[in-house]
Amino acid sequence: MAAPQTATASACIPETAWGTHVFTVAGYRLHKGLGAGNFIRSATFAVGGYDWCIRYYPDGYSADTKDYVSVCVELQSRKSVVRALYNLSLTNQATGMPSLIFSRPRSLPAFNSRKKDKDMHVKGASWFMKTELLEASPYLQDDCIVIHCDMTVVLRDIPAVAMATTKAPEIQLPPSDLSNNLAKLLEGKKGADVSIKVSGQTFYAHKLVLAMRSPVFDADLNGPMWDNEKQCIHIEDMQPAVFRALLHFVYTDSLPAAMDENKEMMRHLLVAADRYAMGRMKLMCEIILCKTLDAKSVVATLALVDQHGCSKLKKACIEYIKIFN
Structure with missing residues (x-):
């Protein structure tokens, strides 16, 4: 009997930590007029051993986005470089369920609080939602909006481990009839x-x-x-x-x-x-x-x-x- 063919494979599985934070912004209309680039911070929350917060910009992140509300994630831990994914959602207050507004980037952005550039430790959605659309939506009720932030933080990459596998015989699948x-x-x-x-x-x-x-x-x-x-x-x-x-x-x-x-x-x-x-x-x-x-x-x-x-x-x-x- 012929010995089975063998092949090798390896996997690198990153160690991650997941967390979520819910930020309620009460008095929505009272915050309007704060000015482009000005923001309100949520309380600090921890994910993966790092401190984070949500920034809410009622008049947009910059003059280019003054007709939008902007939402960003800020790394508050000092002198840190962290790779993380994040999703930003709003609660539909008619159903009580969060709806994804800003999908996390395909690549992992590096939050860097070591550099003096203020934007390196802040990532998010400048064009999160147009103000007039938000005000006509079920996300705004009783002058209040609720922002959800889901985060996945990469802690470290585990070294790849080689594994021996047995090569299965190839079986030809006939076309569908x-x-x-x-x-x-x-x-x-x-x-x-x-x-x-x-x-x-x-x-x-x-x-x-x-x-x-x-x-x-x-x-x-x-x-x-x-x-x-x-x-x-x-x-x-x-x-x-x-x-x-x-x-x-x-x-x-x-x-x-x-x-x-x-x-x-x-x-x-x-x-x-x-x-x-x-x-x-x-x-x-x-x-x-x-x-x-x-x-x-x-x-x-x-x-x-x-x-x-x-x-x-x-x-x-x-x-x-x-x-x-």
């Missing part, structure tokens, strides 16, 4: 519980699949007008070939092969997709028609766009006409 199975379900009619008569031709399908894929079918099949005894839908204003292609998409999430070569059929399919609120199918038809515009089809295609809300296709038609006129 779900769409093929559903296509066979449609073709074989097994378990079909609804019939659809389209201009004299009858199709058989499954109520659950139709209702799941189209809100219009869902309303027809589960609404008050549905006849449980007849189990039949009648569609008179559609070609059977168009409905067959629509049904194919319902079950396989794809258009029949070579369908994009028939521009007239593609226009009919776009109308059908819009009728049954199948947005993905409609967009696929719109993309194909955009790519296959020609002098013979552009006018007929343009006639559809306003009625069925195809703004991208309309733009493509107009641009095509401008180029060739």
Whole structure:
């Protein structure tokens, strides 16, 4: 028996500390007019052995942000360099739940209180929230706002440790055959519980699949007008070939092969997709028609766009006409 192949791996897992602080700013309107760059501090709180506070700027961090309230995190421990992530949230006072306003940076900013530059130990959101939006929001109630600060402080990086691992045999995963199975379900009619008569031709399908894929079918099949005894839908204003292609998409999430070569059929399919609120199918038809515009089809295609809300296709038609006129 052959010995298993081995490989090595290592991991560096930083040691971190997490903490949160809630800062209530009462008398919101009394603080307005403090002036850009002026702030109110929260009480000092500790995370990871370092002292921090929240700064609230009612008139913005600077003149550039005077129409906003600014919120920052300040490292108060002296002569320290600390890497930390932070989130700043406001309590929605209608629900009592905090809502994230400023997401922590992707990289870890270094708070540095060793340098004399005042900005090095202060990080945050100058454009935290526009004042007029805050005052019209559920975050401000009874002249009070509540700021949450969640912090993750990196204490130190643990040296990487090598570990021996056994290489697992490679197993090839076959592609998904779900769409093929559903296509066979449609073709074989097994378990079909609804019939659809389209201009004299009858199709058989499954109520659950139709209702799941189209809100219009869902309303027809589960609404008050549905006849449980007849189990039949009648569609008179559609070609059977168009409905067959629509049904194919319902079950396989794809258009029949070579369908994009028939521009007239593609226009009919776009109308059908819009009728049954199948947005993905409609967009696929719109993309194909955009790519296959020609002098013979552009006018007929343009006639559809306003009625069925195809703004991208309309733009493509107009641009095509401008180029060739």
